[in-house]
Amino acid sequence: MGNDLEKSEPMTAVNPIPTETMRWMYRQMVLIRETEEAIARLYHEQQMRCPTHLCGGQEAVAVGLCAGLRADDYVFGTYRSHGIYLAKGGDLKQMMAELYGKVTGCARGKGGSMQLVSPEAGLLCASALVGGTIPEAVGAALAIKLRREERVSAAFFGDAATEEGVWHEAMNFASLRKLPVIFMCENNFFAVYTHISHRQAEDNIYKRAASYGMPGVRVDGNKALEVYEAVREAVERARSGGGPSLIEARTYRWREHCGPNCDEELSYRNPDEAKAWMTRCPIQQLDQFLTQQQLMGDSQRAAVRREVLSEIEAAVTFAKSSPFPDASELMQGVYAP
Amino acid sequence: MGNDLEKSEPMTAVNPIPTETMRWMYRQMVLIRETEEAIARLYHEQQMRCPTHLCGGQEAVAVGLCAGLRADDYVFGTYRSHGIYLAKGGDLKQMMAELYGKVTGCARGKGGSMQLVSPEAGLLCASALVGGTIPEAVGAALAIKLRREERVSAAFFGDAATEEGVWHEAMNFASLRKLPVIFMCENNFFAVYTHISHRQAEDNIYKRAASYGMPGVRVDGNKALEVYEAVREAVERARSGGGPSLIEARTYRWREHCGPNCDEELSYRNPDEAKAWMTRCPIQQLDQFLTQQQLMGDSQRAAVRREVLSEIEAAVTFAKSSPFPDASELMQGVYAP
Amino acid sequence: MNRNITYYQALNEAIRQMMETDSRVFLFGEGVPDPKAIFGSTAGLQERFGPERVFDMPLSEAGMTGVAVGAALAGMRPVMTHQRIDFTLLAMDQIVNHAAKRCYTSGGRQAVPLTIRSIIGRGWGQGSQHSQSLHAMYAHVPGLKVVMPVTPYDAKGLLIASVEDNNPVMFIEHRWLYGVTGHVPEEIYRVPLGQANIFREGSDLTIVAVSYMTLEAFRAAETLAKFGINAEVVDVRTLRPLDETTILESVRKTGRLMVADTGWGTVGFSAEIVARVAEKLHGQLKSAPIRIGLPDCPTPTTPALADLYYPRAVHIAAAARAMLGLAAEELPETPTPVQLDVPDKSFTGPF
């Protein structure tokens, strides 16, 4: 599918990407991938008792986005937000504990995998309702503008979310008020089992930005650096008062829509297409690039793996050993004091 | 504003408009104009006790649309539907009686001006909710396609309705399924007192059709023939399986948003702009054209006026002399048998 | 000093004072800056605070409610207006699935300090899509607060309390109340959410009333007084959280319950009041409770039927007499001569 991409080469000589940023992206992608893999392994123990949507294969989008954001910027996610939660700097222990329904979870066990939240990391809302957080991201951008802050706000959503009316309403208002928001569409071509061609008249998400007088670009969502560059441009525009941008990042989900398994046997996706995407693994691609550029060697690669795995192991242990919320918490927190 | 129109000349030599059609358009516009004027005069008697949105000045859009439709085609309107109701062939007596809340009304006095309906004329729904009938028109088009009929369905809506999410959702689905529907946007630049520039990022409604792979054109909504030609093209496309079209017809409301009065004193609209539009009266323009082409003379013009005025007088008499619904009707018709 | 102002002026003053004292408060909605200014309740505010903090919005109820929720999550305190509560149905996903859930589902770490103003009403052929009274739907949802002020005093005090509250509040006004006058202090004050108000003391029966129906109930009570019947009128004011204590106390005292609601009875707010009393005061009612509300059908536009659709003081009074076992009697219809689909100028307070 490379051919239907706007640009295929990630690097511009003009404005090189800092090595640290690239190393960070690599590390975050490995962290996300290994976390999802660990969840996939452990889910069968049936101790994580909530619907769980893994993002394996799509890591470059969340990481490319967050690489371009500051710690105090806002992001809004979906039910598939493990990646964005971790990329934005959410605490892994708290995330794991949330999946295990423990009181030490990021939502004290009340939100589960679909509603991860990390106010301190800037993830203000992840919603189980498709499209639900898109206008909310615009609202956060409005808050930023009203307070004359330098922050930006990012809406992270899937291809099907653009079919919801609120997407259209949010795009229009964001552009009307020139708000500092980035619409990051993670186009993995599917809504559960339904291909985009059965849901959308045209496969042209990024082009629809024109309806709102907004710049829109399409990038290879499996190339972290390409995503990052588009984000960097959009963020500069937003911070300098230039208003919102739409980025369509095309990528692919490796596992089933919801749950820990793979589901080729359901054959709603073309196996060759799937294979093609998997050979274009976002992590391997960045790995190769860093290796070629001699920015990463075997020892570093191994170190990253070691660190990440022990972090995950620690998080799982923390989650499993944490207590469940006390019965008294059932009726607590319905209203804010 | 002529300059920001796609095409300004109504006539094409290729496919001339039948004289009968043009005469019919003239007559219908006069009928609608005089009906609205009569309502404006009579409203102060406070016998029409429901919110009433007049369409004076915008007649060419409804008439240009319906001139291109067949009697068995469907239309869906808004709370401002006197024009579309009459243009599509709705019964004037029943409309007047409805405004007077009489049992002889098109909705037995239960719908009022905002919810006119005429199943026999093909007006299936007019809604007091902005945008509400747009997807419904698409649904009727789906019914047409499922039944393999030759009809088309038309959604008639204002500029602000395109801000509603359902417009986006309806546009996408109509194009996805190549449904025989015409999206007729009556852009009078205002939502109540609010100019389009305060509501929409771009003044480009017709261009947004591209997002859905749908043809979109902008026409001078004060030129009935120009509207008609765009409709004729769209209808041909729809009937021949070519799918939906979007038409943006730019026009201007002469009176207040809701009610019988003019409201220059509120000065939310530029008086020069208003004057410019009024001098471009849709009826006068067609009148001039027909006169130039010697398709209409003074006697015919006078005859039309005479007929129309007596029709209206008869309708008002009918409405005023009709009985109110009986008390027993209050709880009737909540459910269909 | 006893200053009487109107309901809409009280709302206007509350918003102005909140915006003056808290830079996080902003106001938006269809028609907010327009010449009609939401029945005058937003008049002058854009001039005063500028188009950044006070603005109109696109016709995007769902999206704009989401914008408000997002701004609230980011630390602002938005006040949003809908010209009719019917329009809030387009925003139900944001209100019920999002705003109402955020605090609980974040383990209490987040708050959505959001006030959503909307308007219910009656009269002038508004019809089935423009005159619904849908507060019951919101009163059903934990995580939301639902407020319906009747007097100018409460309008200001409850609006200030709502804007200062850290939760999503459905603040529901009634078209026929904007012209009502009453005493309103100039300074900032609060009427706490969750407290009902004994609008009129009485001993023979309790009429629990919602929004505008409080005035019809009050008028009915005055009529009943002429027959020596002393009705207590309880203005619910806040439907959620509900002030069960005040209501139960009153019913315990009078032994009789009538509920006068602006909405439909079936699975409505009035059902909750009757159910609470049945559960908590079993065997203490001297007669069967009565619900006065809209008949179980949509709103007809024709005045001929609308006049029969909306319950008024006469119906409340008649029902009260029946409840007390008194013979049916022709009760004086007020106002007379009757034009029932417009507010009664002779009955605008001060309350």
Add this chain to the structure above:
Amino acid sequence: MNRNITYYQALNEAIRQMMETDSRVFLFGEGVPDPKAIFGSTAGLQERFGPERVFDMPLSEAGMTGVAVGAALAGMRPVMTHQRIDFTLLAMDQIVNHAAKRCYTSGGRQAVPLTIRSIIGRGWGQGSQHSQSLHAMYAHVPGLKVVMPVTPYDAKGLLIASVEDNNPVMFIEHRWLYGVTGHVPEEIYRVPLGQANIFREGSDLTIVAVSYMTLEAFRAAETLAKFGINAEVVDVRTLRPLDETTILESVRKTGRLMVADTGWGTVGFSAEIVARVAEKLHGQLKSAPIRIGLPDCPTPTTPALADLYYPRAVHIAAAARAMLGLAAEELPETPTPVQLDVPDKSFTGPF
């Protein structure tokens, strides 16, 4: 011949037979043609009737409900599915402002023969946005019908009656019922809308139950029988129009009322039942009525709290004992050992 099939098979058969007998019927919704086929209820239908009459839809709940309303106005009989009732909140404007109003507001000249299937449920950490039971909101609205079948027999008979009905019907299924089995005739038959069902006869108290709670109530009744308490379980089946007669008759007989609802109690459906009984059977209850429903808070995801959130047979049985003035007693929890957030395989009928 006594054929036992599952709830989802019964639904599937109903749709298939309706589509075979009436070319105006078509079926669409998210996931309708996908491998999971809405818990199997739409399996094979696209293969059988083709992609024109059976299709998936874009993520556009509001717009697609409008499409269904428009198709119905144009003479079709759409069957729409929503995978969760939470999603119908995006379509409230079309359902409440449009579908519910068309017949009345056209003076009875139009009909909207539309069936909207949606799903409620419990368990497996669905959480606050994916497990609400919002039927009360729809039961409040005149012009809508609301159906909640429990048995496979009713699932088929009520779905056929709904599709044949000329009004918008909210047809609400429960996730935990799809695997339940029961006797279902092969031929087309109807279970009339508006008729409750005495699910279990009894004399000591009446348990009016909604959807899945009918099974928990039934199980509770079996437990209570061991204590010599004979509970009558009334399955409401249709919430609107409501079969008041059957309910009142049962309560008149038993003199005791409990309502077991899948939703919230406050301003919920259970309030309506209690209110009706209070109005129509004043003084005839031997003890205060009891409502069993969800606590007044959103759904927590963690099983530790969800297990406390959803009422079960033990709670119903305990409440019944209390109502009858019997000493509290440790009641056997079924199923045991307990995994409360998944359906109990040992309790799938036949019903």
